[in-house]
Amino acid sequence: MPKIEETVLQNDPSEAVTGAHKPKTPGQSQENKSFCLDDHSPDLIETVNEVSKLSIAHEIVVNQDFCMEESVLPPNSLEGRFMETMYNAFWDHLKEQLLSTPPDFTCALELLKEVKEILLSLLLPHQNRLRNEIEEALDMDLLKQEAEHGALDVPHLSNYILNLMTLLCAPVRDETVQKLESMTDPVQLLKGIFNVLGLMKMDMVNYTIQSLRPYLQEHSVQYEQAKFQELLDKQSSLLDCTTKWLTKAATDLTTPSPSSLGSLSSSSLGCSPPNWAANSSELPSPTMVLYHGYLNLLLWDPDDDEFPETLLMDRIRLQEMESQLHQLTILASVLLVARSFSGNVLFSSPEFVDKLKCITKALTEEFNSRPQETMVSVSEQVSWEIHQGLKDMGLTALSSENTASLIGQLQNIAKKENCVRNIIDQRIHLFLKCCLVRGMQESLRDFPGGLSLIKGELAELGWNFFNLMHHNQQVFSPYYAEILKNVIPQAQAQETEVESV
Incomplete structure (x- = not known):
């Protein structure tokens, strides 16, 4: 050639x-939505062409x-x-x-x-x-x-x-x-x-x-x-959804709640960056609000059309990351429960762990649509693999009581309120937060406890998320800075009003 x-x-x-x-x-x-365009604009076709060019160039850069x-x-x-x-x-x-x-x-x-x-x-x-x-x-x-x-x-x-x-x-x-x-x-x-x-x-x-x-x-x-500036010049409302997205992130950090990612303890992971608001009396830094907004993208309701315009080209990619995060949460929960019953000796075998991973990944492909049925299958197969693994290594088999408890705890992972599942989910989110705040190399050196069995898979997700958000931050930082200059004080003022009432 x-x-x-x-x-x-x-x-x-x-x-x-x-x-x-x-x-x-x-x-x-084809489900990826384009920028919100005024159908009556005389420049509609030209604008669509510009969006197409921008999307292709962006895809070449972020997708190797x-x-x-x-x-x-x-x-x-x-x-x-x-x-x-x-x-x-x-x-x-x-x-x-x-x-x-x-x-x-x-x-x-x-x-x-x-x-x-x-x-x-x-x-x-x-x-x-x-x-x-x-x-x-x-x-x-x-x-x-x-x-x-x-x-x-x-x-x-x-x-x-x-x-x-x-x-x-x-x-x-x-x-x-x-x-x-x-x-x-x-x-x-x-x-x-x-x-x-x-x-x-x-x-x-x-x-x-x-x-x-x-x-x-x-x-x-x-x-x-x-x-993007050319598009913004043609349609001044192009940053409306981005403003709402960052406003919500600022509000989350100035009004922490038990369900908010911002309220999760970072110190347990050694991820306590400066300027991340610890309480509502402090203004969070613009960078921390932006990072919190990035994490919120991994919790985005797929039916919510107000996705930030600056990230529309990556919406499908972020949805895939959200799906991967959910799959890793279930996988890590299963492995953590299984290890607590079978002991470290069996789980010190890389072959056994890899086999259990493959089985769990295959069986949980339809978890979202059939969580209970899926975890029944997982519990039966995992308990059998543990029984067989202990037998092959000449170790004491699980008692019938422990086997029943293992199966029950594995099946409970199907419930959204399951404590193991929630802890794993929080730790994965905190790891991704640390990737943004501290960088990938330092985050990988200080890997969070309980996630070591999925280190390879989580590291890959972390790199993909970090690289994508880093590129987005480089491109749109001037727009983010201007928006955050206004929304952070507004969020703080709203919180002050609520407290005074």
Whole structure:
């Protein structure tokens, strides 16, 4: 694949991928809502395009696995069946036209026109000689004249296209292109050419993305700030939900309650940062309010549409993190209860712990929809694994009384008020708070008790959360600072009024 850095860096870095297939990533979905836009704005289409560019550039920076993939419809879906029918009908019609006497080249010309456009899109600006050669060989006016006289040589054109594909394709497509060379049926050959060209186009897009990533990472903060400011200039209300989100965070910290994350003791984790308001007489620092707001995102009601605008591009990604956090809470609760009954000897075996993790993860996939039934299955399987593990190690088996207690405590994890589950949930949230306040390296060195069995999984979640929030803070810090300058005193004033009443 030729190098393209000198090409893409001359243009808007997001434009290289705006025309490709819809990407499939953990952070993007059709459910992801765009910025609130006034439907009557004359700049609506332009604004939507700017949001699209911003979203793609942001995704490339924060998602190292971002790539474009072929959009495949479910085969049994109505849309899938319709598209398959239309697709087959085209190729059947092309075959009928080529076999008719005299041959009809209408569909073939349309196909060749599309193929020409794809081939040209795979070229770099400096490949002028090859561009001119393609323009000459696939001159649509000339081909149309040949078709009208029945002199269009489809096999010759197909071979020419195959030679170009061999020259332009990535090494991973060499074998596929070579297989096309053995095809003799002109319709099947054109179908194969068209399909492989689609893959080559995605290869070029993904190579462009890889080339863009270092550039975007270096300039992403300035780029996203500039794009967001352009949107804000067109719609002044673009920060309304962000203001409400930060106001709630400030209120949480100035009016601590037992259910508030801000009221949880940080000292137990060694996470007692300066300026984190310990009581309502102190004003929390803007940074601590922002961090508290970030943590609130992991408790967000999915039906609440007032998600902060500055984080809309990451809403699906944050929902996935919230789901991971919930799964880790259940997993750690199960492991903690199981270890309390079976002892440290059995849990000192990494193989046993890994096996128990795999079993628990598999059985708790449907926990949200069927918590009681799920934990019944978990309790039965975990108790059996502990019984078998103790037996294999020559240790004393659990008594029937302890087995019944183990099963009962595991099944109680299904209840939201379960004390083990609540403690684990609080400690995970406090760990994430420490990741933001103290940084990842220091937080990992001082890992919270009770979570050591899920250290690897929690560390991965912590890094993802930290990196995402750090990037967001860099991009939107000027807007956050201006908002927090107003909402923190307001929250304090409201609390003072309540106390006076």
